[in-house]
Amino acid sequence: MNNKDVTEFVIDCLTDTSNKDKQAALNQWLRESEDNRLLYAELKQLWEAAAAVPPVPFDSEQGWNELLLVIAADTPVKRMFPWKTVAAAVLLLLLGTGIWWWQTTAVRWTTYIAHTADRDSLSLPDGSLVYLKPGTSLKYKQPFSDRTVVLLSGEAYFDVMKAAEHIFLVQAGDATVRVLGTAFNVRIEQNRTEVIVFEGKISLQQNGQNLVLSSGDGNKGTADAASGEILHPQGDYSNQCVWATDDLLFENEEAVHVAKVIADYYKIPALKIPENLKHKRITLHLHNTPAEQAMEILATVLDE
Structure with a gap:
């Protein structure tokens, strides 16, 4: 049997557990080789997982063609069937309802x-x-x-x-x-x-x-x-990422500190603050503010 026939055979047996002839054929097939038993365990696991999958209409012929391309591209290994590749592609065959669901999970x-x-x-x-x-x-x-x-x-x-x-x-x-x-x-x-x-x-x-x-x-x-x-260092880091946020926020900060942060953000020369205003506490919020306008706002706040 080819890959498709084997998979359909196993799924058919899983679907119809009350059929003695099918179960006898399955048991005989399982006794034939270790590969068959490994394959059965993998397909059974996928089949049981399918119970949680919502029905999705699927073109079975197209699905098989795409799956076989994945299998063909896999590096040949000693085992007859590259079922780890099949499992990685998460092939869930819901043949009992006529609905096939296949999703590639290649990352x-x-x-x-x-x-x-x-x-x-x-x-x-x-x-x-x-x-x-x-x-x-x-x-x-x-x-x-x-x-x-x-x-x-x-x-x-x-x-x-x-x-x-x-x-x-x-x-x-x-x-x-x-x-x-x-x-x-x-x-x-x-x-x-x-x-x-x-x-x-x-x-x-x-x-x-x-x-x-x-x-x-x-x-x-x-x-x-x-x-x-x-x-966990303590401090105010509200303006440490203005390069990303374009949001400058100062709450009761000294004018000399505000001027330095603003100059660094706008990449302009250091602002000159009068000596008597360097330690003045100011509150200021700038968001997406052009440099020239920011300078005007700072000057106005300093004069208040």
Whole structure:
């Protein structure tokens, strides 16, 4: 029997367990070889898993043709049937109902490298957005059902699409960031991974340790692969990722500090603040504000 005939024979026997002739033929076939017994176990497992699959109309002839192409492309092995390849393709044959369901689960990795001079952006298959600093690289699986991204190098800001039943994972070195839906920044540098949360809550994990971070003060965590420790430095890191958010927020900050952050963000020479105003406390919020307008707003706040 060829691959198709064998599979149909086994599925037919699984479908009609009350037929003594079919069961006798199945038992005889199972006694013939170890390969037959292994094949039967794999097909039975797939058959039982099919019970949870909703009926989907399928062109059986086309499905077999595509499956046989996958089998033909597999490297020849000692076994008569490359059934591990078949199982990887998840072939569920619901012959009893006349419905066949076949889904390819072959996984491929997509690698993305930011080449722009300023910042780059990437939309993931689930709708999540990623902003990347120049030279940053990451990869993710296709299909994106497990919502896992591997940060290979650099720094990336994630704005994750909420999906209550699907965790979003970012793997960076030995550290893993787990979220449901939030906005956070991840930077990997040598043996250290740094995470800053801007919205929602995340879990930073490494070597069995777990640190939960929320937006606000103390929203930064670092995982050191060399020491194996997760650190939780305290401070205000609200403006550390303005390169991605274009959102500058200062609450009761000294003018000299505000001026420095603004100059760094707009890549302009250091702003000169009068000596008597350097320690003046100001509150200021700039979002997607042009540089010239930002300077005018800062001057107005200083004169108040």
